[in-house]
Amino acid sequence: MPPVLRKSLWFVGFWLAGVGTLTIVALIIRAILF
Numbered sequence: 001m002p003p004v005l006r007k008s009l010w011f012v013g014f015w016l017a018g019v020g021t022l023t024i025v026a027l028i029i030r031a032i033l034f
Helices: 003-033
Strands: none
Touching: none
């Protein structure tokens, strides 16, 4: 596997993890507040 492809895959995985975490946190906050 080329290093560039591996780095892009790592970036996509990191981005998806961040978005998923933000979504879960937003849902929890909304459930508590509303």
